[in-house]
Amino acid sequence: MSDPLKAIAWPVRTARLSLRPATPEDVEATWTYRGHEEASRWTTRAPVSLSAHRRDFGTEESLAKTILIELDGEVIGDLMLQVEDAWSQAEVKDQASVVQAELGWVLHPDHAGRGYATEAVRELIRLCFEDLGLRRVTANCFADNVSSWRLMERIGMRRELHAVRESLHRSGEWMDAFGYALLADEWAELSRPQEATG
Numbered sequence: 001m002s003d004p005l006k007a008i009a010w011p012v013r014t015a016r017l018s019l020r021p022a023t024p025e026d027v028e029a030t031w032t033y034r035g036h037e038e039a040s041r042w043t044t045r046a047p048v049s050l051s052a053h054r055r056d057f058g059t060e061e062s063l064a065k066t067i068l069i070e071l072d073g074e075v076i077g078d079l080m081l082q083v084e085d086a087w088s089q090a091e092v093k094d095q096a097s098v099v100q101a102e103l104g105w106v107l108h109p110d111h112a113g114r115g116y117a118t119e120a121v122r123e124l125i126r127l128c129f130e131d132l133g134l135r136r137v138t139a140n141c142f143a144d145n146v147s148s149w150r151l152m153e154r155i156g157m158r159r160e161l162h163a164v165r166e167s168l169h170r171s172g173e174w175m176d177a178f179g180y181a182l183l184a185d186e187w188a189e190l191s192r193p194q195e196a197t198g
């Protein structure tokens with residue numbers, strides 16, 4: 001799957017949101033939150049200017065894995081979808097090729113606390129399993145990024161890793177990190193309509 005975003009019929013709609021791949025024209029719309037300290041505290045990059053953000057966001061490599069979250073036509077966040085090979089032994093390498101994805105997310109702080117990120121990430125996971133046929137999704141975060149791991153737990157992802165002082169924050173501090181994952185069959189179970197009790 002050389003370009004996974006091309007394998008999905010866009011835009012994808014959820015109850016309140018619309019998702020679509022990012023384009024070079026979206027640099028300014030995404031800068032409105034990517035330039036915000038609250039949004040960049042835990043992310044890989046904290047661009048200090050629109051031109052720095054353009055250099056990070058506007059590359060072919062970045063655009064190929066970035067999906068925008070829109071609310072009533074306004075860009076309120078973005079998602080990362082990076083399809084990868086799983087680790088395998090050499091003899092079965094072909095079977096482990098392009099079977100999983102690492103996910104990421106950033107929401108405009110003005111739109112936090114209303115479940116929009118949860119709704120968008122849940123849909124992203126559905127796309128990974130149902131449209132792309134992947135077998136596992138993963139995401140990592142600093143242990144102190146409570147909103148991010150709470151989101152993962154709300155969705156049903158499992159904490160598989162607690163690495164101690166392994167990630168270097170730009171503050172200079174080596175911090176703990178969490179790794180989360182979810183398998184396709186676990187997702188199918190989670191999304192099965194609950195049987196009525198009574």
Ligand SMILES: CC(C)(COP(=O)(O)OP(=O)(O)OC[C@H]1O[C@@H](n2cnc3c(N)ncnc32)[C@H](O)[C@@H]1OP(=O)(O)O)[C@@H](O)C(=O)NCCC(=O)NCCS
Nearest residue numbers: 039042105106107112113114115116117118140141147148
């Ligand atoms: C991580 C991030 C996306 C989470 O944002 P968020 O606003 O907490 O997540 P949601 O939009 O899903 O909202 C969830 C909150 O809204 C509440 N909520 C309200 N209505 C809701 C609904 N319909 N569905 C779900 N949650 C709802 C939830 O209870 C939750 O609040 P709580 O954490 O106080 O319990 C956001 O903090 C962010 O962008 N951070 C900066 C970037 C970042 O760190 N990215 C990850 C790097 S690893």
